[in-house]
Amino acid sequence: MSEISASEKLEYVKSKIGKYPDFPKAGIVFRDIFGALTDAKACAYLRDLLVDHIRESAPEAEIIVGLDSRGFLFNLLIATELGVGCAPIRKKGKLAGEVVSVEYKLEYGSDTFEIQRSAIKPGQKVVIVDDLLATGGSLVAASELIRNVGGIIVESLVVMELVDLEGRKRLDGKVHSLIKY
Numbered sequence: 001m002s003e004i005s006a007s008e009k010l011e012y013v014k015s016k017i018g019k020y021p022d023f024p025k026a027g028i029v030f031r032d033i034f035g036a037l038t039d040a041k042a043c044a045y046l047r048d049l050l051v052d053h054i055r056e057s058a059p060e061a062e063i064i065v066g067l068d069s070r071g072f073l074f075n076l077l078i079a080t081e082l083g084v085g086c087a088p089i090r091k092k093g094k095l096a097g098e099v100v101s102v103e104y105k106l107e108y109g110s111d112t113f114e115i116q117r118s119a120i121k122p123g124q125k126v127v128i129v130d131d132l133l134a135t136g137g138s139l140v141a142a143s144e145l146i147r148n149v150g151g152i153i154v155e156s157l158v159v160m161e162l163v164d165l166e167g168r169k170r171l172d173g174k175v176h177s178l179i180k181y
């Protein structure tokens with residue numbers, strides 16, 4: 001039996017992602033990753049697509065950082081497949097020990113992100129992962145934190161990108177999205 005291709009996997013995952021107009025606020029079209037994750041095949045295909053991409057594009061990655069909270073669905077998964085570690089960037093007040101903080105705005109609000117200073121060793125090569133890139137506020141803030149604690153960002157990887165919001169323009173370095181809306 002021949003294996004299903006990457007583009008077939010992508011189409012399958014895309015077909016399972018939910019779309020909710022006017023959530024969480026009027027005018028926002030919410031793209032719901034959880035709609036795909038209840039489907040076993042979509043989970044496995046997403047894992048393959050993300051891991052294969054990093055193997056190709058950023059094989060030098062030493063740690064996978066996930067953004068609170070939907071990024072956590074993917075950072076441990078990718079890290080275990082690649083045989084590297086993972087770390088969280090969390091919303092304010094959730095991380096113990098010495099933390100570095102930054103305030104930021106996102107498509108439908110504002111918040112504060114934190115990272116533990118001990119999470120990343122100086123010079124360590126980092127891939128950031130999240131479910132979605134909208135305005136880019138979250139990824140810009142995460143990048144600032146990672147650089148502040150001495151990490152080198154080799155790539156930012158998201159499952160979905162809302163292209164019209166042009167978040168990509170605010171990010172330097174490699175940015176990759178599996179699905180573009």
Ligand SMILES: O=P(O)(O)OC[C@H]1O[C@H](OP(=O)(O)OP(=O)(O)O)[C@H](O)[C@@H]1O
Binds near residue numbers: 138
């Ligand atoms: O590109 P931006 O405009 O910054 O928006 C993208 C961010 O918004 C969502 O997170 P949210 O803060 O809603 O947190 P959640 O994952 O806990 O739902 C999403 O998971 C991204 O992290």
Ligand SMILES: Nc1ncnc2[nH]cnc12
Binds near residue numbers: 029107132162
């Ligand atoms: N439109 C959107 N759908 C899902 N998550 C988001 N985070 C920011 N904007 C979003």
